Amino acid sequence: VVALDQDVTVEVSDIVADYSSMGDMTVLEGEVLPANTQLNVTIDHFFTNSGLRLLGGVIQVRLHTDVETYDLDSQNQRIWSNSSTQWFSLSSGEIKNALLNLPEGISGEVDFWLEARTSEDWNLLFNTQPSEFMLNGEGPTLLSVSPSHDAYVNEEDQRVVSFNFHDVGGFSTEYLEAFVWIEARDDGDSSSPADGIAQRDEYKAATLYIDQNTNLWTINLSVNDSINDDHQWVRVLLEGTDVAGFALPESTPDVGHIRWESRTPQTSSIEEFEHLGNLMAQNITRIEPSRDFGWKLVTFDPNGINDISEIRIQLGNDSQLGLKYTVSTNICASFDERLIVDTSRCVAEVIDGRLHLEVWAIADWSLGPSGLDDGAVEVKVIDQDGVMTTSLANRWSLQRNLVVEVTSIVDQDGPVTQLIVADSSVMAGDHLNLTGYIDHLLSGTPYDGVLNLQWRGKILGELWRGGTAVTVEQGQLTYSIPTPTKTGLVKELEISLWDPLGLEKVASVDIPEFMLDGEAPELLSSNMASVVSRFHLESVDIGVNVREGQGWSAPLTLTCQVRSLDVEWDAVTLNRNYTTVFDGNTMFSFTFDFSELGDPSTLPPQASLACWAEGSDDSGWSLVSAGGNSDLDPWLITNLNSIGPDLTLEAVEMSSEIVEGETVRLSFSVVNAGESLPIPFNASIEIVQG
Structure with a gap:
């Protein structure tokens, strides 16, 4: 694959003139050329990347001559005189020489540049940065002055004033004079009033000096403007011609060839x-x-x-x-x-x-x-x-003091929300939510900005500390301090506020001792075997032991249900507070009455009692169990035994045959082979024939 070279450079490779102020006919940057000078402009074009010549296609160019003259408009701005050639075509692959004449009757700084265009599918590259030279078409050309026009400069008793001209013929004091108008000295010095406007008859003659460097001529004179007050003006006017008789650039007395404003140095x-x-x-x-x-x-x-x-x-x-x-x-x-x-x-x-x-x-x-x-x-x-x-x-x-009011320190994580007071139990990993208000002490205005929050305490003798930058808005401080995942008593905890650099303590608050709980309470397995009789469901005692070393004060919920494969009685739920604490175990006692929920005699032999517990310790940890602890996987399952009264009928005798309408005497004995039955009962006998 060969990439197409579509970049074409069009450039002015050389400019020569039929007159030169610098010896060589080649036009150089900054050179001075007379009016109507003929320029021979060499224009080349080629492929930018390869340097090869073009074999076809049309490229057109035109040349621009822009002259910034020394004539001024109504706004005292220099006037531009711009001209351009017609578009003309370049012969493909050939160097083009174009002739043109510089303007007549004007002088100034010339910007000479080339513009190119084409209808081909090329990317034309041409430099619009102009060639710059000077055009001398009206005799002496004033190049620069010192001080610059309208400058505001310090007063001097021997100020050197300079005019820099380009002129082929040059100057002589025989044909040139200088005049100076100093406002403090000359304004109103003639028949005209003192109005700040320079009149010709108010000017005073001054001695001038001429220096030459080829066609560059410098006219110097010395002016003492120390007599002026601040913001008063000085003007210098030149009159005469160069030695060839060309007149100097015109200027009126009220303007002058040079004008500046005297400055009396003063501080603010x-x-x-x-x-x-x-x-x-x-x-x-x-x-x-x-x-x-x-x-x-x-x-x-x-x-x-x-x-x-x-x-x-x-x-x-x-x-x-x-x-x-x-x-x-x-x-x-x-x-x-x-x-x-x-x-x-x-x-x-x-x-x-x-x-x-x-x-x-x-x-x-x-x-x-x-x-x-x-x-x-x-x-x-x-x-x-x-x-x-x-x-x-x-x-x-400077008033740096603040007043801090801590409104609350609350554990709001997890199921337990609580103020941190003495002997509180906090789940390890929870956050201590700190809220407070901070005001500037003397002004009473709310503090806005950053402070450094630090906390430092001990857990089982080990250091617990931390810190962070907090932003206080409208005096309100809020931050959640994370607690470590440890278990133990938190002692000597101090929460303090420092300046953002951590160098000066602003305020501090001591937190009461509290317990940090990092372990969930464990529901211990029950040693209850098959000691529950289906015939004694009116009072079933169940004990629950929970291993919890940090504190449990809430009720425990225990749910029990009589169930078998075919039959399930309604579940019964009880809530009880603990009865005692011994050796790190919190003990609960429950008594259930299932007597009204069903007929125990209809329960199948495999019927059992199932129980599961719910609760949480003071820090919010939920109860856990090494085994199951739910409806589907109960903590306790114990089979119901059949211990109870066992009644049978023995020695059943009838006095005669059973004849419809006749009276028959029936006798029998009720024998209890099980537990005694302390309550009376009725026996029903049903005769079934067939």
């Missing part, structure tokens, strides 16, 4: 300094950790607001503590990490020539009182003329 001043945020009293800022505070100030610079480079507000006579505003970037920042600037509330605007600055910050917990001069503020306005410093005292107070 602070006109207002206002406290923002939480105040202790008028003009005293309360600084509290994680709370915002700020200042608003108004500053004025007689030389102009643009002179100001930076405003610094230093606190506590600590050169590293404070806030600053940088004018060039329009950014507020802090000196170090102890203050955190709220950049969204850094507002600077110029109103009536004055800089109004509002800056806000938040005090970090790393801001401590050590080494600080409490209340001291030093405001510095830095401008190009120096530093204006204003020192103030008793303008702020």
